[in-house]
Amino acid sequence: GAVVSQHPSWVICKSGTSVKIECRSLDFQATTMFWYRQFPKQSLMLMATSNEGSKATYEQGVEKDKFLINHASLTLSTLTVTSAHPEDSSFYICSARDQTGWYEQYFGPGTRLTVT
Amino acid sequence: AQKVTQAQTEISVVEKEDVTLDCVYETRDTTYYLFWYKQPPSGELVFLIRRNSFDEQNEISGRYSWNFQKSTSSFNFTITASQVVDSAVYFCATAGDSWGKLQFGAGTQVVVTP
Numbered sequence: 001g002a003v004v005s006q007h008p009s010w011v012i013c014k015s016g017t018s019v020k021i022e023c024r025s026l027d028f029q030a031t032t033m034f035w036y037r038q039f040p041k042q043s044l045m046l047m048a049t050s051n052e053g054s055k056a057t058y059e060q061g062v063e064k065d066k067f068l069i070n071h072a073s074l075t076l077s078t079l080t081v082t083s084a085h086p087e088d089s090s091f092y093i094c095s096a097r098d099q100t101g102w103y104e105q106y107f108g109p110g111t112r113l114t115v116t
Numbered sequence: 117a118q119k120v121t122q123a124q125t126e127i128s129v130v131e132k133e134d135v136t137l138d139c140v141y142e143t144r145d146t147t148y149y150l151f152w153y154k155q156p157p158s159g160e161l162v163f164l165i166r167r168n169s170f171d172e173q174n175e176i177s178g179r180y181s182w183n184f185q186k187s188t189s190s191f192n193f194t195i196t197a198s199q200v201v202d203s204a205v206y207f208c209a210t211a212g213d214s215w216g217k218l219q220f221g222a223g224t225q226v227v228v229t230p
Contacts, residue, residue: 034217043207043220044161091159097216105216107153107161 002028004096006108013084013115020080021111023094029074030096034105035067038091050077074099084115118143118210120221128227129198137193137224139208145169148212150184150191155223156204164206167191198228 003026013019023033031052036044048069049057056069066088068080077096081088092111098104119142129135141150152164165175167184175182179196195202208221 032216043222044218046217046219049217093159093161095218105218107163109158109160112159 002026002096002098002104002106004094004106004108006092006094006111008111009109010112011114013113015085015115016083018080018082019084019113020078021092021094021113023077023079023096023108025075025096025098025106028096028098028100028106030077031074031099032097033071033077034095034097035069035077035079036093036095038093038110040091044093047079081113084113086115089113089115118145118148118212118219120208120210120219122208122221122224124224125222126225126227128229131200131228131230132197135195135198135202135226135228137195137206137208137226139191139193139221141189141191141208141210143189143210143212145212148210151209151211151218152182152191152193153207153209153220154204155207161207164193195226198226200228200230202226203228 005024007022033050035047037047038044046059047062050069050071052071052074058064066082071077094108095105121140148169150167154162172184181194183192205223205225207223209218211218
């Protein structure tokens with residue numbers, strides 16, 4: 001089956017620094033990738049939709065200057081949390097949509113970010 | 117806009133009991149899709165099922181079964197003869213547009229004890 005990887009799986013950073021999270025589709029091409037955030041014991045909230053070769057579309061309330069998304073190729077999207085603060089600590093999950101069918105969406109294993 | 121309600125926050129059962137998870141959705145779309153995902157303690161989402169709005173047939177897959185009732189906007193999920201490995205958070209989700217953006221419910225924590 002289709003596999004999506006995320007790197008790193010966990011990261012600890014200091015307040016004020018930036019962190020980059022990678023999302024890769026390993027065996028298929030993904031024109032669209034989605035980024036979700038999940039706080040402890042809460043649901044997944046969509047942050048943004050990432051389209052290859054174009055600007056990401058952010059959900060209401062998500063700061064695009066803080067959460068930079070780049071989808072430079074059909075297999076890689078990156079999320080950079082800039083000037084991270086403790087309240088950005090969360091579980092970040094990406095998903096990739098197989099370009100052959102819109103509803104086939106595969107999730108990565110997630111990245112746990114802790115900002116100290 | 118889509119909305120998914122999972123009213124049950126947590127369900128605790130003893131192994132071999134059946135457990136039913138409720139999911140009620142709201143949508144204005146004529147065509148939409150419904151999903152169930154399992155999230156074990158590791159955090160990785162496991163896809164369980166996808167249903168489109170035109171297919172109201174119930175489905176059974178091993179110990180899992182799903183009941184889709186358009187009349188009540190519900191898509192309930194039953195685990196038969198539960199096992200400890202079924203302990204996880206289960207999310208119901210819906211998508212209504214061609215972009216595939218998923219709207220998740222709050223999730224239901226299932227705890228299965230031996």
